[in-house]
Amino acid sequence: MKGLAKEYTTNEAREYFKEVGLSYDKIFEADIWNLWAYVAGELANADENETLKMSLVTKSVKINVDCGGLKSAFVEVSGPYFDKREGISFNTDGFIGFAGWASSNNLQPFVKAFMRWCKATAEEVAE
Numbered sequence: 235m236k237g238l239a240k241e242y243t244t245n246e247a248r249e250y251f252k253e254v255g256l257s258y259d260k261i262f263e264a265d266i267w268n269l270w271a272y273v274a275g276e277l278a279n280a281d282e283n284e285t286l287k288m289s290l291v292t293k294s295v296k297i298n299v300d301c302g303g304l305k306s307a308f309v310e311v312s313g314p315y316f317d318k319r320e321g322i323s324f325n326t327d328g329f330i331g332f333a334g335w336a337s338s339n340n341l342q343p344f345v346k347a348f349m350r351w352c353k354a355t356a357e358e359v360a361e
Contacts, residue, residue, distance in 0.1 A: 244332045247345045247352075251330065254356035258324065259303035265355055266297050266307045266324075272351040273309060273321055276343035322348055 242250075298305040304324055311321040311333070322344055323331040333344045 241338065241342055242345045242349060244341070244345060247332065247348050248330050250349050251352050254352050256352055256356055256359070257303075258305070258328065260359050261299075261304040261324075261355070263297050263299050266295065266304070266309070268355065269322065269348065269351045270295060270309055272347035272354075273311075273344060276347040276350075277311070280343045 295310070296306075296308045298307065306326045307322075307324040309321040309323070310318045312318060316335075319335050320331055320333055322333070323329075325331060330348075332348065333341050336344070
């Protein structure tokens with residue numbers, strides 16, 4: 235992952251999560267809040283001509299962790315004509331979802347934020 239100029243697919247993002255050595259048992263509540271910040275940054279910097287203006291819903295971040303790590307987490311987003319849709323989800327079955335409602339352009343801020351977060355989180359976990 236040299237730069238994030240190209241568009242990435244959700245499958246590439248899921249594979250990257252594994253490639254850098256992340257798993258649910260290495261992720262805790264603070265990590266999800268860090269992901270929230272990465273997504274907020276990507277949404278704020280998104281090209282308004284190509285991406286729908288969206289904002290994260292702080293009250294809609296749902297995180298379930300225990301001493302063994304992450305069980306599930308859901309980060310939701312609102313836009314001009316919708317409220318509380320999936321941004322990024324860590325489901326209990328291990329599936330990581332990305333804005334299933336979004337077009338490919340509107341999906342990119344979530345995927346790019348996730349991949350940047352994966353890199354940073356993996357480096358932090360390795361320390």
